[in-house]
Amino acid sequence: MSFPYQIKTLEQYRQVYQQSVSDPEGFWAEIAAQFTWKKPWDKVLEWNFKEPNVKWFIGGKLNITENCLDRHLAENANQPAIIWESNDPSEHHRVLSYKQLHAKVCQFAWVLKNNGVKNGDRICLYMGMIPELAIAVLACARIGAVHSVIFGGFSAQSIADRLQDAQAEYIITCDGAFRGAKDIPLKSVIDDALVTCPFVKRVIVYTRTRTPVSMIKGRDLWWEDEINKVETMGNPDFPAEMMDAEDPLFILYTSGSTGKPKGVVHSSAGYMIYTNYSFVNVFQYQKGDVHFCTADIGWITGHSYIVYGPLSAGATSLMFEGVPTFPDAGRFWNIVQKYKVNILYTAPTAIRSLMVFGTEFPANYDLSSLKVLGTVGEPINEEAWHWYDEFIGHKKCPIVDTWWQTETGGILISNLAGVTPAKPAHATLPLPGVQPILVDENGKEVEGNGVSGNLCIRFPWPSIIRTTYGDHERCRTTYFSTYENLYFTGDGALRDEEGFYRITGRVDDVLNVSGHRIGTAEVENAINMHHGVVESAVVGYPHEIKGQGIYAYVIYNGNLEDQDLARKDITATVSRIIGPIAKPDKIQFVGGLPKTRSGKIMRRILRKIAEGELQSLGDTTTLLDPAVVEEIKTSRL
Ligand code: WT7
Numbered sequence: 032m033s034f035p036y037q038i039k040t041l042e043q044y045r046q047v048y049q050q051s052v053s054d055p056e057g058f059w060a061e062i063a064a065q066f067t068w069k070k071p072w073d074k075v076l077e078w079n080f081k082e083p084n085v086k087w088f089i090g091g092k093l094n095i096t097e098n099c100l101d102r103h104l105a106e107n108a109n110q111p112a113i114i115w116e117s118n119d120p121s122e123h124h125r126v127l128s129y130k131q132l133h134a135k136v137c138q139f140a141w142v143l144k145n146n147g148v149k150n151g152d153r154i155c156l157y158m159g160m161i162p163e164l165a166i167a168v169l170a171c172a173r174i175g176a177v178h179s180v181i182f183g184g185f186s187a188q189s190i191a192d193r194l195q196d197a198q199a200e201y202i203i204t205c206d207g208a209f210r211g212a213k214d215i216p217l218k219s220v221i222d223d224a225l226v227t228c229p230f231v232k233r234v235i236v237y238t239r240t241r242t243p244v245s246m247i248k249g250r251d252l253w254w255e256d257e258i259n260k261v262e263t264m265g266n267p268d269f270p271a272e273m274m275d276a277e278d279p280l281f282i283l284y285t286s287g288s289t290g291k292p293k294g295v296v297h298s299s300a301g302y303m304i305y306t307n308y309s310f311v312n313v314f315q316y317q318k319g320d321v322h323f324c325t326a327d328i329g330w331i332t333g334h335s336y337i338v339y340g341p342l343s344a345g346a347t348s349l350m351f352e353g354v355p356t357f358p359d360a361g362r363f364w365n366i367v368q369k370y371k372v373n374i375l376y377t378a379p380t381a382i383r384s385l386m387v388f389g390t391e392f393p394a395n396y397d398l399s400s401l402k403v404l405g406t407v408g409e410p411i412n413e414e415a416w417h418w419y420d421e422f423i424g425h426k427k428c429p430i431v432d433t434w435w436q437t438e439t440g441g442i443l444i445s446n447l448a449g450v451t452p453a454k455p456a457h458a459t460l461p462l463p464g465v466q467p468i469l470v471d472e473n474g475k476e477v478e479g480n481g482v483s484g485n486l487c488i489r490f491p492w493p494s495i496i497r498t499t500y501g502d503h504e505r506c507r508t509t510y511f512s513t514y515e516n517l518y519f520t521g522d523g524a525l526r527d528e529e530g531f532y533r534i535t536g537r538v539d540d541v542l543n544v545s546g547h548r549i550g551t552a553e554v555e556n557a558i559n560m561h562h563g564v565v566e567s568a569v570v571g572y573p574h575e576i577k578g579q580g581i582y583a584y585v586i587y588n589g590n591l592e593d594q595d596l597a598r599k600d601i602t603a604t605v606s607r608i609i610g611p612i613a614k615p616d617k618i619q620f621v622g623g624l625p626k627t628r629s630g631k632i633m634r635r636i637l638r639k640i641a642e643g644e645l646q647s648l649g650d651t652t653t654l655l656d657p658a659v660v661e662e663i664k665t666s667r668l
Contacts, residue, residue: 032103032345034311036062044380044451044463047121051463052490058464059087059493063304067102068093069273072300078491080518082503085491086277087301095280096173096272099342100133101271111347114321115162116366118209118353124369127162127588129345132169133161137269139170142257146201146233148471150175150272151641153199157181157190157217159208160352163237163254165338167203172280172299175272176201179282179294182329183208183215185610187223189292193284194224196294197500200232203254207240211357218244276300282500283331285437286310286550288540294500295331295437301493302440303343307460309441310340313431314403315448320373321400323349323366325381330547331437331500332407336376340441355381360388364396364423364652375423376405376433378546382415383576393422403448405431408546410534410577416455434458434534436520437548439509440494443467444532459531466490469526474514477526485538486524487517523563540634542571542579551634554581555609558615561601563589568624568632569615572641580616582641584663587620594620617641617668624649636660640667 038044053057063072072091078084096217103110108130115125127135132175148154158164164180171178179197181190192203202225208215218236222245225231236244237254244254280302282294288504310316322341326332327349341348342346349370355363363385385392404424406416411432420430430453433445443465444458451460461467469477469484477484495518499506513519521541525533537543540551551569558567565586574580577617583601591597598618605613625633645664651657 032107034064034344037311037315038307038447038450038463041451044447046461048461048463052466055464055490059304062308063088063300066093066304066307067097072276076491080491080511080516083507085495085497087298087491087493089277089414090575091276091300092273093276093300093303094173094175094274095171095273095299095339095343096136096321098303099169099339100136101469103129103345104133107209107345110345112342113162113165114349114370116349116351116353118211118357120358120362120365125162130217132166134266136169138258138261138266139166140269141172141264141267142235142254143170143176143201144176145257145260146199146235147174148174148246150274152176152201153179153197153575154201154203155181155190155194155197155199157183157202157204157221158237159210159215159217159239160207160327160350161185161205161237162350163205165350168328168334168338173269173271175274177279177280177281179284180329180334181284182196182327182612183210183217184329184612186607187220188608189610190221191227191294192226194228194231194295196284197282198230200230202231202234203237204234205237205239206244207242209240209352211354213244214240216242218242222467226306233502248491274299277497279497281334283334283437286553287540288550288552290550290552290556292553293502293505293509293552295496296498296500297440297494298497301495303339305441305492305494306335306340307343310336310346311344312447312462313433313445314374314376314405315450316341316344316374317347318345319347320402321347321349321370321519322376323351323370323372324372324376325355326376326378326407331440335441352474353632355385356388359383359392361392363394364393364398365400367401368396371400371666373400374403374405375401376407378408379406379411379415380409380545380577382406382411382419386415386418387576390422398423398425401428403431404428405433407433407435409543410536411456413455429453432456432458434532438495438496439492443488443492444534454529454531457527457531457533461532464492467532468517469524470514470517474517480526480530481528483523483535484527484534486513486520486522486534487514488520489517491518542581543578544571544574544579544581544612547612549581553609554583554605554613554615556603557613558583558585558601560608561604563587563597565603566624568634569636570634570641572617572638574616583615583618584621584624584637585618586623591620619663619666619668621659621663621666623656623662625660625663626655627653628655637663640664643667
């Protein structure tokens with residue numbers, strides 16, 4: 032693989048950027064021509080942000096797995112595609128070469144076909160971080176089924192909501208998953224979800240933890256038994272299904288400012304091209320590099336920078352089953368040393384949580400293989416940035432601060448490692464092909480440098496969200512109706528004197544907890560399900576490790592003699608309804624909530640109180656009952 036589109040100098044960046052703006056179609060067509068197509072496209076782009084309707088490489092036919100697997104076989108068949116490190120450091124690691132991964136993907140695609148899966152069917156994947164998850168993802172893509180991976184931290188109820196929304200008839204899961212000292216009973220959570228999902232035809236279960244599971248006759252099958260059947264068939268090759276450039280590749284659910292998560296839909300060709308292009312440029316990937324992205328495949332980061340970006344580039348992608356602090360806080364550094372990792376891509380939350388354990392842990396390992404460090408998911412504070420730079424990169428590794436979203440498919444704003452300048456806590460400059468714009472509340476462009484505004488994008492890039500599954504109108508109202516002819520990100524940003532972007536955080540009611548997106552309305556709905564709760568309001572507050580913590584104000588008419596027990600009950604309810612990742616950090620019981628005369632909760636005031644800014648609450652005289660503010664202030668946690 033060669034990457035003629037890999038930008039090598041700052042000067043070249045500037046020139047390519049200009050070209051991408053003056054002739055976007057020509058720019059992307061040149062990159063797209065580097066991939067394997069079954070049929071070339073007729074037209075590069077058709078778009079409007081009104082409906083919205085965005086189509087890239089119209090008429091083109093391809094299969095993303097031919098680009099991620101088959102095309103590497105001629106020259107790189109024996110190169111490791113996936114290196115897998117177990118949760119348990121004493122368990123032997125696994126390596127799958129491109130040839131072996133190709134064979135396993137074909138095998139599992141046969142399993143899917145033997146069970147009646149067809150092009151276009153939706154398949155839900157609820158698995159731990161094992162190679163079989165990547166194999167299952169790719170097998171879906173090979174047969175043309177739309178995968179929807181659900182992170183292991185979501186509850187049965189959340190899974191059921193997603194299964195119903197996607198009308199997914201197939202599930203692939205494991206008996207359980209290891210995460211640190213925990214063993215998560217995945218199949219049993221699926222069984223609970225399926226009580227309300229009778230349309231599910233098949234559940235294929237891979238054995239990982241040997242946790243006892245109930246296997247329902249006629250519905251549940253063991254992965255291993257199904258593979259045996261394909262072996263009996265003689266392991267035939269599985270010809271990749273011919274997909275249209277715009278056919279959906281996957282659905283990934285994410286939270287918004289309303290109660291119901293939405294299914295973000297990504298396309299086949301555009302997503303492939305953009306994840307590859309951004310991977311090669313941002314991380315400055317060189318042939319033979321070992322790339323370690325610490326995210327879970329249950330999030331977009333894992334989709335784009337563990338699976339599709341690296342594999343489409345023929346890279347070696349390291350997959351880690353465990354957590355950064357198990358068996359101790361040296362685990363990441365141990366992995367870097369063991370596999371001579373060249374590129375490390377992680378979240379500010381992980382860095383902050385490891386900083387707490389001191390510099391002895393990284394100092395104990397040989398980190399000299401590292402060339403590039405990356406962060407993603409939330410703003411990185413300068414202290415964490417400098418720690419990462421000094422104690423992990425030893426001041427010789429550029430740090431890329433990559434800003435993007437589930438909806439953008441790939442990195443949109445980031446420095447290019449060692450090519451464009453880095454600046455602590457700044458995502459810096461857009462990738463060529465990306466046209467950011469800042470606007471004020473009225474949608475008027477904020478021009479010049481040293482300014483701030485709401486971050487929008489004014490021209491489509493190939494991996495832009497195509498729709499929200501089953502509800503295109505929701506896609507329009509959420510992203511394309513706030514400002515005319517612009518994609519609205521939901522983030523606020525500064526553009527500094529040098530023209531570098533600094534993302535300041537969400538401007539909507541969405542929280543970013545440990546780099547995971549959680550809607551306040553979703554958490555409120557879950558809290559309100561508890562029988563003693565009358566009403567609740569949820570806001571974010573600055574949290575030293577997680578970036579943001581979840582602060583809940585709750586009006587409770589149940590027994591409050593034991594406040595601690597009531598809090599635990601509410602927390603258990605949230606865990607049951609959404610999953611452990613949405614548990615509130617603080618629950619304050621209040622007599623009332625600050626509301627306007629029209630009944631709207633004044634979140635601004637609640638946010639200030641949660642942040643501890645009690646002096647600057649602003650005007651409270653217009654409230655229905657200004658006295659509640661005083662009460663909330665005095666009983667603040
Ligand atoms: C939100 C998207 C993108 C993969 C992981 C999260 C925040 C993301 C950065 C960054 C500051 C960032 C934004 C964005 N965010 N990267 N480098 N600097 N903020 O994906 O769950 O879709 O969340 O994460 O607020 O809107 P997501």
